Amino acid sequence: xxxxxxxxxxxxxxxxxxxxxxxxxxxxxxxxxxxxxxxxxxxxxxxxxxxxxxxxxxxxxxxxxxxxxxxxxxxxxxxxxxxxxxxxxxxxxxxxxxxxxxxxxxxxxxxxxxxxxxxxxxxxxx
Numbered sequence: 001x002x003x004x005x006x007x008x009x010x011x012x013x014x015x016x017x018x019x020x021x022x023x024x025x026x027x028x029x030x031x032x033x034x035x036x037x038x039x040x041x042x043x044x045x046x047x048x049x050x051x052x053x054x055x056x057x058x059x060x061x062x063x064x065x066x067x068x069x070x071x072x073x074x075x076x077x078x079x080x081x082x083x084x085x086x087x088x089x090x091x092x093x094x095x096x097x098x099x100x101x102x103x104x105x106x107x108x109x110x111x112x113x114x115x116x117x118x119x120x121x122x123x124x125x126x
Contacts, residue, residue, distance in 0.1 A: 005095045008120030011085055019080040021095030021117055029073035030101040035080045036110055037091035049106030058106050085124045092119040
C-alpha cells in the first residue's frame with residue numbers, strides 16, 4: 001500500500017472529523033496531494049487538493065468553507081479537516097498523490113493521480 005488513510009468514523013451532522021494520509025516508506029513531499037470520495041452507487045468525486053508546496057489549494061464547491069486540506073512535508077502527511085459535516089458527505093474517502101512532481105496547480109481529475117490509499121469510511125448521521 002503506497003498511501004494509508006486514517007481518521008474516518010461515525011459522526012452526527014454538524015460534527016467534525018480530521019482525516020490523515022501517510023506514506024510509509026515513501027516520500028511524496030514534491031507531489032501535489034488530493035482527497036477524493038466515493039459514495040455507494042456513485043462515481044468517485046473530487047474533494048480537495050493541495051500543491052506540493054502547500055501554497056495552492058482547490059476544493060469542490062460542495063465542501064468549500066467546511067473542509068480544509070493541509071500538509072506537513074516533514075511528516076510526509078496530508079490532512080483533511082472536515083467541519084459542519086452533512087449526511088451527503090457520507091462516503092469512503094481516498095487520498096492520492098500526483099503522478100508528476102512539482103505541479104504548482106493541483107489538479108481536480110483523478111486521472112492525474114497515480115498513487116492511492118485504501119480509503120477510510122466517513123458516515124454522517126442526520
